[in-house]
Structures are given as structure tokens and as C-alpha cells.
Amino acid sequence: MTALLEARGLRxxxxxxxxxxxIDLDVMQGEFxxxxxxxxxxxxxxxxxxxxxxxxxxxxxxxxxxPITGLSPRAIVRRGIARSFQLPQLxxxxxxxxxxxxxxxxxxxxxxxxxxxxxxxxxxxxxxLLGSFGLAALADIRADALNExxxxxxxxxxxxxxxxxxxxxxxxxxxxxxxEKMGIVETLVRVLREARVTAVFVEHDMEVVExxxxxxxxxxxxxxxxxxxxxxxxxxxAVQREVIGIEKAGAPPVxxxxxxxxx
Amino acid sequence: xxxxxxLLALAAAAAMVVAALAAPWxxxxxxxxxxxxxxxLGIMLLLRAGQVSFGHALYVSFGAYTVAFLAPTLRDxxxxxxxxxxMATALGLVVGLFVSRYRQIFFGMLNLALSMVFFSxxxxxxxxxxxxxxIRVALPTMLGQxxxxxxxxxxxxxxxxxxxxxxxxxxxxxxxxxxxxALAGIKTRETRxxxxxxxxxxxxxxxxxxxxxxxxxxGAIIAMTTRHVTPLLAYWTASGELVFIAIxxxxxxxxxPFLGAVTYELVRVYAAAILAEAWQAILGTVLLLVILFAPGxxxxxxxxxxxRRRAA
Ligand SMILES: Nc1ncnc2c1ncn2[C@@H]1O[C@H](COP(=O)(O)OP(=O)(O)O)[C@@H](O)[C@H]1O
Ligand SMILES: [Mg+2]
Numbered sequence: 078m079t080a081l082l083e084a085r086g087l088r089x090x091x092x093x094x095x096x097x098x099x100i101d102l103d104v105m106q107g108e109f110x111x112x113x114x115x116x117x118x119x120x121x122x123x124x125x126x127x128x129x130x131x132x133x134x135x136x137x138x139x140x141x142x143x144p145i146t147g148l149s150p151r152a153i154v155r156r157g158i159a160r161s162f163q164l165p166q167l168x169x170x171x172x173x174x175x176x177x178x179x180x181x182x183x184x185x186x187x188x189x190x191x192x193x194x195x196x197x198x199x200x201x202x203x204x205x206l207l208g209s210f211g212l213a214a215l216a217d218i219r220a221d222a223l224n225e226x227x228x229x230x231x232x233x234x235x236x237x238x239x240x241x242x243x244x245x246x247x248x249x250x251x252x253x254x255x256x257e258k259m260g261i262v263e264t265l266v267r268v269l270r271e272a273r274v275t276a277v278f279v280e281h282d283m284e285v286v287e288x289x290x291x292x293x294x295x296x297x298x299x300x301x302x303x304x305x306x307x308x309x310x311x312x313x314x315a316v317q318r319e320v321i322g323i324e325k326a327g328a329p330p331v332x333x334x335x336x337x338x339x340x
Numbered sequence: 341x342x343x344x345x346x347l348l349a350l351a352a353a354a355a356m357v358v359a360a361l362a363a364p365w366x367x368x369x370x371x372x373x374x375x376x377x378x379x380x381l382g383i384m385l386l387l388r389a390g391q392v393s394f395g396h397a398l399y400v401s402f403g404a405y406t407v408a409f410l411a412p413t414l415r416d417x418x419x420x421x422x423x424x425x426x427m428a429t430a431l432g433l434v435v436g437l438f439v440s441r442y443r444q445i446f447f448g449m450l451n452l453a454l455s456m457v458f459f460s461x462x463x464x465x466x467x468x469x470x471x472x473x474x475i476r477v478a479l480p481t482m483l484g485q486x487x488x489x490x491x492x493x494x495x496x497x498x499x500x501x502x503x504x505x506x507x508x509x510x511x512x513x514x515x516x517x518x519x520x521x522a523l524a525g526i527k528t529r530e531t532r533x534x535x536x537x538x539x540x541x542x543x544x545x546x547x548x549x550x551x552x553x554x555x556x557x558x559g560a561i562i563a564m565t566t567r568h569v570t571p572l573l574a575y576w577t578a579s580g581e582l583v584f585i586a587i588x589x590x591x592x593x594x595x596x597p598f599l600g601a602v603t604y605e606l607v608r609v610y611a612a613a614i615l616a617e618a619w620q621a622i623l624g625t626v627l628l629l630v631i632l633f634a635p636g637x638x639x640x641x642x643x644x645x646x647x648r649r650r651a652a
Contacts (some may be wrong), residue, residue, distance in 0.1 A: 126486070154534075168524070168532065180536055183536035
């Protein structure tokens, strides 16, 4: 297995807050890597740096062996990295179908001034995509009329429509109703596996992490506190105490860094 | 309503021809209205991106002065028009490369500022532009034919009508196409465009250049119709007038700006004749009412009526 994304020594501070305080991480080709950790640990900041929204103050990021540090979001998308957002970023005055079709158009070529966006081929692809996310019934609703869960899914669908090789998802299941969550994640995972997409996802639901992640990275105060297979990492008392919030009385403190696998 | 647009546009065009036949002075008013409608259509494209240009009189006047300067040498209106269009487009590209970096109030004010710079150049460079006196435009030929005045006015009216239909058709397709839909995406979620690999600035730039082209053509038609250009064409009130027309007509469909322009010109002519100084107060009140009660403009009101009748 080779590393698709290599982050080395990423640092970024906002005033006194160290949102990234020396992040080293290899995302391996084809894996599903979950990121867990408390709010404010710097999970979103990592995704923002990897997708060009924020520029690290130190460190480097390489994708497929080539440096991408400091490139614009646009340039990074063109290399094959897409992302979805913790707060869904939809075109609120467009319908859900148009949102998805715009993503298809972004991939296929936006610069056509006369043929309609909803040309048959793109409309079909967009509709099929929405179907696989369980959004078919909402296709003709304006995006700002969706509930939070559906907005989240539409947001991910738009990232998937770009056909990335690496997809970074920021809390894909937050806001999705608990009853639907597992079904949706299963579909998402199937879609991504079929398309051989490598995925990194920030997740708060440990059941999702256990079932779908190949590895899990534990974020804590801008650092990676633990990294490895979910079964081992989630069983770690320190991780449970600090991150998941399950206090195990009397558990000995475990050194934070240097845990497991690929750090 | 959308499906009915082409038919409605053709019907409106026919109605305008009839009106111009019935009352010859209307021909002049309607030609000017069509010219301003084109410019307002360009404003409307930018409105779709959530951007308001308070400086598009720059392109109208640039097109108009291009005609005035070149009329003695090029002579033919069907040469002057494309040359003026090309000049305005080129200026739109140069200015657009700069202003497309800005949004909202900065976008609006930069456009205003640039148009005011051009206004003062037109005023101050007397030996070139004849200052506030302006430049008279000799009667151009049409397809090499020297026409007498009335025939020429008919010809220019026809050209304006054809161009309005062409721009309307194009803008309608454009707004439905990926470029136009991405343009509307600038208004709601510009960052998403960037994260889809789409350069939002270029999307806005292409609409901007298109709007400059339309305004430039409008200016060329105004110059050939009034046959006299003055710096007032570039004054900020002229830019404001275009925004007024676009909002009055409504940004919901490509007929809106033309509806707004015809209404505006007719109210202006009638009200000015009857009420002299009060016509601006009337227009102001109308705009206020539109903004408060019919944000979709006249076109939005028509569309709503249409829907209700079909539902009934
Ligand atoms: N653009 C920003 N400006 C200032 N502070 C920020 C910014 N982005 C993140 N932060 C801060 O950095 C820390 C990490 O934030 P974030 O990466 O969003 O955490 P997480 O996603 O793990 O909840 C937080 O303290 C947050 O307030
Ligand atoms: Mg976050």
C-alpha cells in the first residue's frame, strides 16, 4: 500500500489557539480513515489545510507524491481531492437536482453558454446520484428548504459527483436522523468502494467508526493522539477518557503521541 | 410562463411595430427603450450573481462615443454597430479583469468610480470630445444605402428590435446553461464553486463582458437614434437609470429588462409632458412600490397573473 496523502509537521495557530500543532499523517491508498476527537481539536482545520482553504504556517502536504501545500482549493480539486462540509455548502436558491447537476457540470466542463445545465445526460447522472443518497423525492425542492440531514447528504453527493480519488468528509452523519444513519453510511461506503475512492471522514458516532473505518486517528488539541485500527484505538482507555468521554475509573494514563500504526 | 417567453417576446415586438406605425414619435421612444433594455439585460445578468453595477453607463457611453468618433469614416450603421460592440466588449474585458475580484458594495462602487472617470474625461478633453457640447452624429448609411431620415429611423428601430430579440434569446439560454447557473451560484455559495474546481471570478467575468457588449450595443443605437452624444450618457444618473430599469422590469426573466425599459421611457415621456418636474417623484414612487410589494418587478407581476389565470 502506498500513501495517497502525506501530511508532515503541519502547524497552524489562530492567535494563541494551536489548531494544528505538528500533524503527521499518511492516508493510504484505498483506505477509509476516520478522524475522531473533541470539538475544537482541529479536525476541520486539517481538512481545510488539505483542501487549500487554509494555508499551514509550517509543514507540507503531498498528494500522489507531489506537493500541494498552499495550492488553491480549485487547483487541489483538479488533482482529484474533493470535500464535503461540516456546515453544508449548497446553492440555496437552486433545486437539489440543480445542485447535483452543477457538480456534474463542474467535472465535465462548466464553460458551455447555450446547452442547458439540465441536459438529459447530466440530469440522469444527477438524479441517479441523488437516488443513491435517498434524495430522489427531494430532487425538485429548493436546497434551502431541506432539513439538516438531507442538506448534509446533498453536500456529500456534490463532492462525490466530482469523482475524486480522495474524498474528505467533515462530519458526514451529524444531523442525519439516527434511524437513517446506518443505511446511508452503508450506501455511501458502497458507492465509494465501487469507485475506489479513498476516504477520510470526521465522525462522532463510534459505531460508524467501528463498522466502516479501516483506521482511526484521534485528534486532540491540534495533535494526533492515537492512530490505528478502530478495535484497538477505541479500546484504549486514554482515548475513551479524553475523546469519547467514557470515564473508566482507575485507568492508567497512556502517553498521547506515538500510538499505533502510521503516524 | 417561461415556455411562453419566445411567443410573448415576438408578440411584444409586433405590438411595438404597430405602435410605431400608429404614432411615429413612439418609434423614437421605443428605439431608445430597446437600447436601454439591452443594457439593463446586462445589468440583470450581474444581478443574478448578486452583484449590482452602478457604472454600466460607462459601456453605453463608450459604445455611443465610438459611433460618434467613427461615423465620419465608417459611415455605415451596420459597420458602426459591430465596431462599437467590439470596443465596449474589449473595455468590459479589461475593466472586468479588475472588478470581478470584488463583490457587493465594492463591485458596485468600483464600477461607479470608473464610469465617473470616463465621464470627466469626456467633459475635460474638450479638443477631442467637445466637452459638454458633445458630438453630433451625421446620418449614417444602412447597408451602403443613404436613407432619408424617417427611413433610417425605421431601419435603426428594426435593428434594435432584432438585436433585442437576439440578446434576449441568448441571455435566456445562457442563464439556463452551466455558466449561467454557476453565475447564480456566486450569489448563494461562491466558495462551493471554488471547491468544485470552478473559477467563480471567471464565471462572473464572462457575464460582465457579456453585459458590456449589450450595453455597448445599446449605446451605439442611442448614438445613431439621437444623433448626438454628450458626456451625460456616462453620468452616474444614467447608470442608476439602468439599475432602476432592471429592477423595475424584474430579474426573473429576460423580458423583464425590456418591459422595464419601455415602461420607464413611456412614463418618462408622458409624465414629463404632463407634470414637468414631478415625473422623477412618480418614478421614485413606482420603484418604491415595486421593491416593497413586487420584488419580482413588472415581469414578476405578469408571471404571477399568468399563473393565477392558468390555475383558475
Ligand atoms: N478560521 C479560524 N479562525 C480562528 N480560529 C479558528 C478558525 N478555524 C478554527 N479555529 C479554531 O481552531 C480550533 C480548531 O477548530 P476546528 O478545526 O474547527 O476543530 P474541530 O473541527 O475539531 O471541532 C478551535 O479552537 C477553533 O476555534
Ligand atoms: Mg469541525
